[in-house]
Amino acid sequence: MTGVILASFCNVSVGSISKYLKGGTPDVENAIKIARAFNVTLDWLLTGNGPKTWNKSHFQPKPVPTPAPQPELVQTASSVPAQLLDDYVFIPGYSMVSAAAGTGSLNDSxxxxELYAFRREWAVSDAGIDPERAAIIRVDGDSMEPTLSRGDVILIDRRDTSFSRDAIYVFQWDDGLFVKRIQRATNSCFDVISDNPVYDKKTIHPAELDNFRVVGRVMWAGHRM
Structure with a gap:
């Protein structure tokens, strides 16, 4: 494979590829592009250590409501080369927890x-996320189509537990875990809205809030291709 073809395949410049072939080290952005192009982990690409290939599907991000770059799924923060740690934050993922179908839970126990690496510039500076108070879970069901689909992963800001704004939230209601759009209504009520028009809107009255716990606000979603 020539340098020109390799550059095109990895979506990096020919000059950069030429430098790397002579022993240079790619920067973070190009390292991620090369790792994705060849379906290998950043750890293996830069150090030769750790698992060579990803054991999870790639995710294509879509903005809900704020766009974010595609995260890297890693095993542990220690598996990431030291030179990348300053550029990324690591957010815990719960592969066995899903929301929307009405089953499951998410609490401190x-x-x-899983662990997802997001660029620090976006997660902290742009989105204002505290990685220690964030979580990633999966979506089940079709009630939030087309915004969220079954199998999507969603990033939750667990600090926002009071419906501070009209947005998409994950919440526990009785024994179910749901992800819905929440809007303030009249008389201290809240409307629970499914983006899929097949599902009816529900209204939460103050008397029902004893069985209601807000887990957090959805900040980002990754769509499974």
Whole structure:
């Protein structure tokens, strides 16, 4: 494979590829592009250590409501090369927790079994996320189509537990875990809205709030291709 073809395949410049072929080290952005192009992990690409290939599907991000770059799914923060740690934050993922179909839960006793690396510039500076108070879970069901689909992953800001604005939230209601659009209504009520028009709007009255717990606000969603 020539340098020109390799550059096109990885979506980086020919000059950069030429430098790397002579022993240069790619910067973070190009390293991620090369790793994705060849379906290998950043750890293996830069150090030769750790698993070579990803064991999870790639995710194409879509803005809900704020756009974000595609995250890297890693095993542990220690598996990421030291030179990348300053550029990324790591957010725990809960692969066994899903919302929208009305099953599951997310509380402080849950144990994360995945870790997603997001660029610090977006997560902290742009989106204002605190990685220690954030979580990633999966979406089940079709009630939020076309905004959210079954199998999507969503990033939750767990600091926002009071419906501070009209937005998409994850919440516990009785024994179910849901992801819905929440809007303030009259008389201290809240409207629970499914983006899929097949599902009816529901209204939460103050007397029902004892069985209601807000988990957090959805800040980003990744769509499974």
């Amino acid at each position: 849950e144990t994360a079994d």
